[in-house]
Amino acid sequence: MSTATFRIWRGERGDGRFEDYPTTVSEGMVVLDAVHQIQSDQANDLACRWNCKAGKCGSCSAEINGKPRLMCMTRLNELDLERPVTIEPMRAFPHVRDLVTDVSWNFRVKQKIQKFTPTAPHAADGTWRMQQRDIDRVQEFRKCIECFLCQDVCHVLRDHQLHDEFVGPRFLVHIAALEMHPLDTADRTAELREAHGVGYCNITKCCTTVCPESIAITDNAIIPLKERVVDRYYDPLKALVRLVRGGTKGESRAT
Amino acid sequence: MPDTETVEHDVLVIGAGGAGLRAAIEAAAAGVTVGVVCKSLLGKAHTVMAEGGVAAALGNVDDRDSWRVHFADTMRGGQYLNNWRMAEIHAKEAPARVLELEAWGAVFDRTPDGRILQRNFGGHRYPRLAHVGDRTGLEMIRTLQDHAVHLGIDVHMEVTVITLLTDGNRVCGAFAYDRERGRFRLFRAKAVVLATGGVGRAFSVTSNSWEYTADGQMLAYNAGAELQDMEFVQFHPTGMVWPPSVRGLLVTEAVRGEGGVLRNNEGRRFMFDDIPENYRSQTADTEEEGWRYVQGDKSARRPPELLTRDHVARCIVHEVRAGRGSPHGGVYLDIAWIKEKLPNAAEHIRKKLPSMYHQFKQLADIDITSEPMEIGPTTHYMMGGIRVDGDTQMTAVPGLFAAGECAAGLHGANRLGGNSLSDLLVFGKRAGEHAATFAKAHAAGRIDAGAVDHAARSALVAFEHGGGGEGPYHVQHDLQTMMQDLVGIVRHEDEMRQALARLDDLKRRAAGVGISGNREYNPGWHTAMDLRNLIAVSEAITRAALERRESRGGHFRDDYPDKDPVFAGFNVVLAKGEDGTMRLTRVPIPPLPAELEQVIEEQKS
Known part of the structure; x- marks a missing residue:
């Protein structure tokens, strides 16, 4: 077990800012697991979409370290955890809240x-x-x-x-x-x-x-x-x- | 309520997976106005996760197949607790429903002569599952979705129904909130179709997404409908077990249909060690015969890995408990071994099981073409659900229909793989058709403003507790862990009594949860709202499981490990009593008509 920081976009309808959330990470985790952990322990109202958690439904799209990706298919071991991992909503669509956009x-x-x-x-x-x-x-x-x-x-x-x-x-x-x-x-x-x-x-x-x-x-x-x-x-x-x-x-x- | 938007449809469909979309299409085709409500975006419902295929006796690969064989397979798999009328209709109508999808643009894999290809699956006597690699569900939901959007159906995305509204005993609408703004929405409807799927989120190890919180089952129950067979939860034998974050994620049965085998840590194919009597004559004697079967040899019988899901799941638990499991508490599922038999095995596996290849490669660093997977049982499907009329899918509440996983009857004590996708199509269509007929024959009901007001106020209670109340995720987590431990795959009287006591405590905790933030896209609030249905359905499962003092299908009791003929004669039915408590009755299963009895007899050989 070690700790990593997730820098997540929080806010409503375009009015937002990054907030840092340190959380423990373990073997095999994906970005969506970290988001869920933060949602459960630190920010109950953190908005994000997800469903299948297996790359089959296409709900959890976001921009991770600036790249458009599915949160459920992005393993933490392929990211540099020495620095905060940024997670932002898709920028090409109108913002709703936190990681959710109007698609x-x-x-x-x-x-x-x-x-x-x-x-x-x-x-x-x-x-x-x-x-x-x-x-x-x-x-x-x-x-x-x-x-x-x-x-x-x-x-x-x-x-x-x-x-x-x-x-x-x-x-x-x-x-x-x-x-x-x-x-x-x-x-x-x-x-x-x-x-x-x-x-x-x-x-x-x-x-x-x-x-x-x-x-x-x-x-x-x-x-x-x-x-x-x-x-x-x-x-x-x-x-x-x-x-x-x-x-x-x-x-x-x-x- | 001042912030409530009112919407009117002739038929309101709640749920937009396969059953909901098929119902909506049928109702719209009948000329009534239709609204569809879904908790997620359109096209994301759990149907999208279905992998292996849709069961229909097309007979394209083996012309010995027919509705009679499919019917008998379904009844045998369900241990004869099925609603036989539904099993009959399902077997007869599934082929037409699948072919209809092709007319709407679905592109199934093909046979060499250009027809729809069909594959082997557990409990199906002949290759019967029409499929698209291992992403059949995606193909189905996208076909239905793309067809539906051109029919003038109104889709209410990211809307959750809190309660159904009744006028006298009939249904007349639904009260809901939209996730994005957190505003209330009142639906007036002449008929309502429930197609909300399953209950998997009541357990900690599950293949189900956040959506499957027993909404339809409890909406119906609270409106006066009955639930049946709630003790029968399907634990799919093959879910991922490692890494921890993907525990429970489904590994399709198609892996076994394509020749995948189960082994313990001694390398033994343990499924050969325990073959149930009623399947013995249909099961291969040797590994060699099993391989010939999956290769399409009509004289061979199926390998024991393709026995029904309830049995395979229990055999896996048995191996693990006997200390013969894999390092992370599962057993091995090996498809890579077919390289001994096929020259181009790796390519074949990637072609036939692309999403499994992808899933293991990306999430577990496992290359399934060269090494075995570690798998174990995962909560997958609810055989039980809302009790409906077999022909019309109407519940005990006039104007209220149910189809798909949230309805009960077709699958009895255990569902065969592939019978769910066909269930959605066959009974989704019927529910839509009869809901439209009902809507045409009845005027709109009267909305009870008091009931609406009450629902709105109770929905907002968690905000009053604010950040001071307990967080909803912790209550949900404790519920899931408790149900997994005490009412999971192996059950015992004492543990289930404990579970009932724990549920009382969880009910109290759920009533006290608090929410910070506002109503706009607030998942904490949504989770708090879902707790009520999850706790109520957990109670229904536990009470029904206590009542059935035997082991049958998906329901296994340590204290009553055998089947008992006394329990073969009835379904356990639950309804809300006058005092608000769960009332349980044993409802005898009507005798099979002679004609269907004969079909079962002729297929027994």
Whole structure:
């Protein structure tokens, strides 16, 4: 048993400060254990979200020593305990209290994305057939636990606050999962370019770096979506065809 | 109350795990207005933690499977205390409910011919669990959530219900507070569906998150509904035991379904030493036969590691008590050994059990592809709960429905793995459907302002005690330790009598806890509020466990270690008496119809 200090952001709605809490630490502890210990013994009203404690629900997102991480999956033995460990709420979202932020924007964004629209069943009994190799990529995207750490680290949202114009990495992954679903028939390319703002992403890959599920967000989801948009709207050959045939911008469809 | 917001829905669903979301979807589809209340953010309920799969007799991997086999497996696993009507409906309707998820975008793992893949699990005769690696629950909750958000359902996130409101004997709403601002919210509803999950937080070693504090069970009980089978708590055989901070965290049964074996510190596969009589004909004689079974050999029988959870958990406790346990008080679960059998074992394990690989690597520095895990039993699931009608899921309170873990009946004395996710879908749908029907047939009830006022005042008592009262976390901790020690996996009359006395004391302490700070997102206050339900459900568990003087399923008594045929004939039912105390009755189980009796007989071979 030894003691470590946790420097935790306390306060309400943006008005806050760091407070230091020394607490005993033992083998195998994660940051969330320390927060719970402090909550139980020193600060009963310390606000934080958590559920599964196993990296599966994505509730306990925070910024630990400045990095967006899940508190339940951050082992103390990988941190320097000689210095205070700072724990802050996600900074890209409006602050509520202590480590809790208002992430409701994310839920509103999802509602605006065209839902899954399946093709007619493949078999007479109303079922479909899909090959495993055709769904591997979609399953990678569907590992997302909606912790919103990728949204937190994305400079388009965090620094430029373009929440009205850009859906962020989480929802580009969501759209990629729908677009690459072998059974889906909806077309989200026009929305990707306009309402969802895929062009804002300049592939710095910060989202991929912080993803606790190791989803290759930029390479496997965002870049292919950008390619779809480019393919439809910016392909010079297709533009020429459109010019000759008099098609309206944005309405050429691959047939 | 001046700071109370009033909201009106035809159907109010309390809980947003699989059962709640499925109920909400069904009610919305029936054309009524629907509100969903959840204590956490949407998509974080415990369904997200379910790993192994959803049980449905699709017959995609073994075409000998059918609803008849699934029904018989469920009844055998539940030691015939199940509500047989629910077991029948569940077995018949689960396949359609799973296929429906696919139509809503779920992406299950596939068979070589492109259909939904199914895996082996404890107590299921054939490979039956549709799955996505070991994150099936995430796939399910996300599919339901993404489908529901396009149906015009109102979701009230981070809201906790304090009490149900009744008009005469029918339900007419609920009174709640929101966590963020600490304000009260009054819901008026024509029908209410409870889908609040389990009670795991009453014990110290548990796979459950902070949410599982018996809310639904006690809301229903206090509103006049009955509870049944409360003595049957499922201790899952495989929870993590080390490091201390992750003790209780679930290790999916799919590890055993994929060939994982249990060994004691002598390296012996002790599960071969104790095979219950009613499973002997279905269990492998040799390790070699067991391996062939998990590899899909239809002529082989399942390895004893895939016996029912109650039995496996007890065998582990037996090994540990006999001094043959692992260094941290568990036994070994080994999946790495399959490298002797498979050329690409490490890759296979990472593909089939990705989140287990991740969990052990990150939290315990263990690489499960090369070394065994240390595991031991953990409080996982409540078989008992709110007594409901098998067809409609309505409780004894008109307009009040319950589905999923908070309802009782389907699982009897022991639940089979995978039957919970199918339970959520099958009975969530039914509860939503019948709640909508009820709402259409009834006008809104009258809200009793006095009851609302009383609930609001008692909710704020802890603030009056301020920082001077005892902290709520300490009371919660003592309750959990006491229940684990005295009403845990092995029970005894004397210890349970002690537990009742200790509960009286804890009730007094809970009434005196104090809260510092204000009402805005104050987890101390939330914990103080949760104590009432936790203590009440602990009493229900203890009283029911005292009444059942035998050992059956998840309920094991040191002083009555055998099954007793007398106790096979009834469920223990609890209701709130006129004087406010728990009234306990033995309610006979209605006889099986001849047709279902025959199904069980034909599956006995």
